[in-house]
Structures are given as structure tokens and as C-alpha cells.
Amino acid sequence: MKIFKINLILLILMGVFSFQSFGQGIYVGIDGGIGFAACKDELGTDMKTNITPPPSNSMATLYTSRNYSLGQGFSFGIHGGFMLNKYFGIQLGADYLMGAATTLTNETDTPGSAVIQTTTLKSSMIRLIPAILIQNGDAKFRTYAVVGLIVGLAPKVTDDQDSASGASHTTAVLSGGLSWGFHGAVGVKYFFTNKLDIFGELTGNYLNWSPGKSVITASTYNGKDNLSTLSTSQKEIDFQSSYTVNNSATPTTGSPSQTSQIVLPFSSFGFTIGVQYLFGK
Amino acid sequence: MRNGNRKCFVLGITTFIISASCLGQGIYAGINGGYGFPSGRMILPSDQKTTYSGSSSSTLYTSNKYSLGKGIDFGAYGGYMFNKHWGAELEIGYLIGGTSTSTNEDDSPTIPSTTTETRKGNILRFTPALRYQIGENKLKTYITAGIIIGMASGTDEIKDISGPNTGDNIWTYSGGPTIGFHGAIGLMYFLSNKLGISAELTGNYQNWSPDKEVLTTSTLNGVDNLSKMPLSQKETDYQASYTKDPFNPTPATSPSISDRIYLPFSSLGLNIGVHIFFGGK
Numbered sequence: 394m395k396i397f398k399i400n401l402i403l404l405i406l407m408g409v410f411s412f413q414s415f416g417q418g419i420y421v422g423i424d425g426g427i428g429f430a431a432c433k434d435e436l437g438t439d440m441k442t443n444i445t446p447p448p449s450n451s452m453a454t455l456y457t458s459r460n461y462s463l464g465q466g467f468s469f470g471i472h473g474g475f476m477l478n479k480y481f482g483i484q485l486g487a488d489y490l491m492g493a494a495t496t497l498t499n500e501t502d503t504p505g506s507a508v509i510q511t512t513t514l515k516s517s518m519i520r521l522i523p524a525i526l527i528q529n530g531d532a533k534f535r536t537y538a539v540v541g542l543i544v545g546l547a548p549k550v551t552d553d554q555d556s557a558s559g560a561s562h563t564t565a566v567l568s569g570g571l572s573w574g575f576h577g578a579v580g581v582k583y584f585f586t587n588k589l590d591i592f593g594e595l596t597g598n599y600l601n602w603s604p605g606k607s608v609i610t611a612s613t614y615n616g617k618d619n620l621s622t623l624s625t626s627q628k629e630i631d632f633q634s635s636y637t638v639n640n641s642a643t644p645t646t647g648s649p650s651q652t653s654q655i656v657l658p659f660s661s662f663g664f665t666i667g668v669q670y671l672f673g674k
Numbered sequence: 675m676r677n678g679n680r681k682c683f684v685l686g687i688t689t690f691i692i693s694a695s696c697l698g699q700g701i702y703a704g705i706n707g708g709y710g711f712p713s714g715r716m717i718l719p720s721d722q723k724t725t726y727s728g729s730s731s732s733t734l735y736t737s738n739k740y741s742l743g744k745g746i747d748f749g750a751y752g753g754y755m756f757n758k759h760w761g762a763e764l765e766i767g768y769l770i771g772g773t774s775t776s777t778n779e780d781d782s783p784t785i786p787s788t789t790t791e792t793r794k795g796n797i798l799r800f801t802p803a804l805r806y807q808i809g810e811n812k813l814k815t816y817i818t819a820g821i822i823i824g825m826a827s828g829t830d831e832i833k834d835i836s837g838p839n840t841g842d843n844i845w846t847y848s849g850g851p852t853i854g855f856h857g858a859i860g861l862m863y864f865l866s867n868k869l870g871i872s873a874e875l876t877g878n879y880q881n882w883s884p885d886k887e888v889l890t891t892s893t894l895n896g897v898d899n900l901s902k903m904p905l906s907q908k909e910t911d912y913q914a915s916y917t918k919d920p921f922n923p924t925p926a927t928s929p930s931i932s933d934r935i936y937l938p939f940s941s942l943g944l945n946i947g948v949h950i951f952f953g954g955k
Contacts, residue, residue: 431855432714432881432940438933450921457915458934460883480808481815525859527808527817529759536760538806538817540859574714575877575942577857579804579819597819597855599879599940601714603739634737641730653720654737660714660879662855 418476418673422592424488425469428661430462432599437512442501459497463516463550464598464661466492474526476673482526484539490659492516492550510556518659519546520598522576533584538577539594545572548602550657564611567604570632572659574600580665588671596665603654604632626650700755700953702763706872707748710769710941712741714879719791722778740774742795742828743878743941753805755953761805763818769941771795771828787836795828795847797939799878801856812864816874817857824852826882828937831891844891847884850912852939854880862949870949877943881936886911886929906930 439457470488477483492515499510524541550567580594607630612620620628629649636651644650718738724731747770753763771794778789803820828847834840860874887910892899900908909929916931918924924931 432879434716434881434936435883435934451919452921453917453919455915455917456913456933458913460934460936527806527815529806529808536806538819540817540857575857575879577819577855577877579806579817597857597879599714599855599877601716633735635735637732637734639730639732640724641732653735654717654739656716656739658714 417478418671419473420476420482420484420669420671420673421471421473422667422669423469423471424486424592424665424667425467426596426663426665427467428464428490428596428598428663430460430465430658430660431597431662432658432660433460433462434656434658435459436461436495436514437497439497440499444501444503446504459495461495461514462658462660463492463495463514463602464490464600464659465495466490466516466661468520468665470520472522472667476526476671479531480527480529482528484524484526484541486520486522486524486541488520488522490516490518490520492518511554513553513555514550515553516548516550516659518548518572518602520544521546524576528582535582535584535590536580537582537592537594538579541576543572543574543576543598543600545574545600545602545659548572548604548659550604552607561614562611563609563613565607565609567607567657569605570603572600572602574598574660578665582669590669590671591667592669593664593666595662597660597662599660601656602659603656606631606649699757700951701752702755702761702949702951702953703750703752704872704947704949705748705750706874706945706947707746708876708943708945710744710747710876710878710943712739712744712774712938712940713877713942714743714881714938714940715739715741716881716936716938718774718793719776719778721776722780724780724782726781726783738774738776740793741938741940742771742774742793742826742882743769743797743880743939744774745769745771745941747799747941747943747945749799751801755805755951759806759808761807763803763805763820765799765801765803765820767799767801769795769797769799769939771797785837787834789832789834792831792833793828793937795826795882795937795939797824797826797852797882799824799856803856807862814862814864814870815860816862816872817859818874819858820856822852822854822856822878822880824854824880824882824939826850826852826884826937826939828882828884839895841894842891843889843893846888846890847886847937848888849885850883852880852882854878854939858945860945864951868951870951872945872947872949874945874947875942876945877941879940882939883934883936884912 472486474484528537582592624646721736749767751765755761807816864870904926
């Protein structure tokens with residue numbers, strides 16, 4: 394087993410050096426950045442109602458449309474690639490998106506009291522990004538562009554609902570399903586040495602996600618758990634691309650509900666910075 | 675005088691082009707066209723098919739996703755290469771959108787019915803973009819990345835056939851600019867120093883939030899209904915923020931007010947084109 398490991402390391406080193414001898418090279422790097430919401434969809438409406446009792450007897454509701462993308466937030470990752478020549482490279486990146494929270498509020502104010510309901514969505518996703526890199530020059534400053542695909546793995550959205558100012562709380566977790574989309578970036582890199590560079594880029598990630606499942610993981614009323622009182626069909630939803638309902642049969646409560654697929658936006662546009670090490674020339 | 679001005683203008687343009695060429699840079703222009711497949715899709719109502727067997731019935735639900743960005747697009751662009759790698763350009767393109775349809779069929783033995791909803795959109799796109807190209811010989815690889823500013827329109831038709839009756843309603847969406855992102859990667863083959871042909875993979879990512887919805891057609895068995903309807907039933911203004919007071923409702927003679935909606939206009943497609951370079955080598 395030890396010999397196998399040594400052979401593997403030698404093989405990789407030989408590979409690296411043989412690439413160098415052709416004027417090509419392997420590169421690896423780490424990166425991190427921030428993404429702002431792009432290609433947004435409607436989330437719902439913030440509502441703020443003011444009720445004035447008689448004799449004024451008025452009720453006015455302010456509606457404010459809210460749009461969102463679950464792709465906004467911080468990301469950090471690693472990437473590695475191979476320069477086929479001084480212009481072209483192919484690379485694979487993997488990053489983790491820590492989505493920012495998006496909150497929708499419904500508030501009703503009466504003299505002396507306020508009732509607030511909130512819905513808060515928060516996302517996470519691992520993004521695999523196979524891409525093509527093209528760059529110019531072999532000076533210390535190099536400009537480059539990257540285009541590729543995104544495969545979203547282990548996407549997850551947490552949907553927290555608080556109603557009646559915290560009297561009831563429900564947490565649902567959406568997961569499953571595969572997400573894929575497109576990635577593009579333009580950037581500048583600066584080489585400190587022949588091997589080491591830092592880079593900064595404008596980055597766009599365009600993808601939507603159709604979750605496979607929604608599960609209520611917590612449900613309380615006045616601080617008391619009531620998850621156990623819910624049936625499986627109330628707690629779990631399977632999002633299906635196609636399904637049949639027998640209209641004459643009584644729906645079963647022992648299995649998850651079925652409903653049509655939904656689509657959640659995960660696009661973003663932002664900035665990324667990173668450090669990269671080039672093994673080639 | 676007018677003729678003199680025209681000559682001066684033509685002379686000025688020619689001088690500019692030649693002077694640009696002298697610097698090894700150059701103006702370029704081109705035309706292109708292609709087809710965009712739907713991307714970044716959102717949910718359209720599910721297809722439904724209800725069938726009957728004796729006293730029981732069942733409904734098959736099939737999820738539907740759509741983007742109004744699918745269809746045939748064509749455009750023209752012009753730009754300026756700052757050096758042999760980088761250029762900036764403006765493209766003006768038009769999309770003739772394809773149709774997206776959802777169907778709800780009920781084969782009831784008493785009153786069979788079919789409801790069909792069809793959505794379609796067009797968009798005029800202004801795309802300021804950066805061009806990045808590499809390659810020394812006749813074959814060049816390029817990437818363009820830019821921002822799309824779109825002026826879109828769309829229709830939503832619901833046709834309802836229920837027993838002997840046929841109803842038809844068409845809503846038109848308009849207003850509200852749409853901003854999105856454009857990216858393309860392509861190959862260009864130069865037939866001469868000046869003339870090239872190109873083929874590219876093109877992605878356009880944008881959603882559109884219209885300002886207004888107007889019911890432009892409403893018929894039942896071919897008889898117009900529109901004239902009988904108050905304005906509030908025919909027109910809807912989509913607003914980011916508005917206030918409603920149930921004690922002072924909006925009059926029926928004014929358009930309804932509603933929250934903003936988002937319609938997907940993203941696409942991924944193939945374009946081919948002809949490119950003319952006025953600059954030097």
C-alpha cells in the first residue's frame with residue numbers, strides 16, 4: 394500500500410514536470426468573493442397595515458414588492474487547471490455558497506400592539522465549475538476570461554416562518570434535485586513571481602434550482618413542539634415533474650404530498666479575488 | 675450647405691477609421707443571427723389531463739417550465755479594438771420569441787373542456803460588451819461579455835373550450851426596461867484580412883418585470899366582452915410599492931394595482947455571423 398502511494402506521488406510529479414517541458418502547466422488556487430442577486434424572481438410582498446379604530450376608522454396597507462435570488466452571499470473555493478498553451482486552459486473549480494438571508498415581513502399595527510409575521514429564506518450550495526480559460530500575454534499583468542458550466546450539488550434552502558410575533562414557528566428545509574447553469578468571469582491577474590499570482594475578477598453565475606423535496610423539521614406553537622402531531626403528508630412534499638392523482642380516492646396521510654416542481658433563482662453577479670500557483674513555465 | 679455637411683461627415687468618419695487603423699487598432703462591425711433555447715426557466719402552470727373510468731377519475735400533472743427568451747434572434751454590432759486582444763462593442767438585436775404552452779384537458783363525459791395557455795415574448799436588446807480575442811492566424815477565439823438593456827413585450831393567451839362554448843382572452847404585457855447579462859464564446863475564421871465568419875455559443879440571462887398588463891381581447895363564442903368591462907378589469911399596473919385602503923377602494927374606472935411579476939427571458943443558443951474589421955493587422 395505504501396509503495397502504491399509512493400508510485401502515485403511519483404507519477405503525479407512526473408506528470409507535472411513533463412507538462413512543464415512542453416511549456417504548459419498545471420495551476421491551482423484558492424478564491425473567495427461576494428455575489429449580489431441577479432436574474433431575480435418575485436418573492437412576495439412586504440405588507441404593513443395600520444389600523445385606526447373608530448371614530449377615525451381607517452385601515453391602510455402599504456404593499457412593497459420583493460424580488461430575490463438565493464445566489465446572493467459569500468462564496469469561497471478552490472480551483473485547479475491545466476494551461477494547454479499560453480492562451481488556453483481548462484479548469485475545474487469547486488466553491489461553497491453561503492447564501493445571505495432574505496426576509497419577507499407582514500406587519501399589522503393597531504394602537505398599542507403590533508403583529509408581525511416573517512418568512513426568512515437562507516441558502517447554501519456546493520458549485521462545481523468546469524470551465525475554459527483564455528488569457529493574453531506573458532507579462533506580470535495578464536487579463537483573462539473564463540466561461541463554463543455550473544453543477545450545483547447539495548443545494549439547500551431553509552425556510553423559517555414566524556407568525557403572530559413569534560407565537561408559532563415553522564422551519565422547512567428544501568433539498569434534493571440537481572441544479573446546473575452557466576458561469577462567466579473576466580479578470581486581471583498579477584504575477585509576483587513566475588509561479589505565484591493574485592487575481593481579481595467580475596463573476597457571473599446563472600442558475601435556477603428545482604428542489605426535489607421539502608421537509609418541515611421544526612414546528613412550535615408558544616414554544617411547545619407540535620411536529621409530532623403533523624402527519625407525513627403535512628410535513629413532507631415531493632416535488633415531481635409528473636405525477637397522477639386519483640380524484641376518487643382519499644389522500645393518504647402516511648406518505649409525502651406530491652406537487653408540481655417549483656423553481657428557485659440562484660443567480661448572482663459579484664467579485665472574486667484569489668491566489669494562484671502555477672507549476673508550469 | 676447640407677451636401678457640404680454630409681461630405682464633411684463622411685470625410686470625418688473615413689479619417690477616423692484610417693487613423694484608428696494606423697495605430698494597429700481598428701473599428702469592426704458585423705451582423706449575426708441564430709436560435710436561442712430556453713434557459714433560466716420558471717414555472718408555467720402544470721399540464722393537466724383528467725380522465726374518467728366509470729365513477730372514478732384521475733388527473734395526470736406534468737410540470738411545465740418556460741422562458742420567453744427562446745426563439746430566433748438577429749442583430750448587428752459595431753465596436754473598436756483597443757489592441758489585438760481587447761475591444762468594446764455595442765450590439766443591437768431583436769428576438770422573435772417562440773411560444774410556450776400549458777394545457778388543461780378534462781375528458782368529462784358530461785362537459786369535456788380544454789384550457790390552453792400560451793405565452794410569447796419579443797425583445798429589443800442593446801448589449802454594450804467587452805470583446806476579448808486571441809489567435810495570431812486566420813482562426814481566432816473570442817469571448818464577449820456585457821450587459822443587456824432590453825425593451826420587451828409579451829402576450830398571454832388563455833383559450834377555454836368548455837362543451838359548446840369557446841372563450842378567448844389575450845393579455846399584453848409592456849413597459850419596464852429589463853437589465854441582464856450576455857456572454858458568448860466563439861470562433862472566427864478570417865477569409866481575408868478584413869472579412870471573417872463567426873460561430874458562437876451565446877447566453878443571455880435576464881428576467882423582465884413589466885409595468886403594465888392590458889386585456890386586449892376578450893370574447894365568448896366570438897362575441898366581444900371587452901366593451902362591457904370596467905378599466906380595473908382590463909388594465910393592471912405593476913408597482914414596486916403602493917398603498918390600499920379598503921375604506922377608499924380604487925375606482926373601477928382606474929387600472930388595478932398589483933405587485934410586480936417577473937417573466938423569464940433567458941436563453942442559451944447558437945449564432946453565426948459575418949464580421950468586418952476595418953483596422954490594421
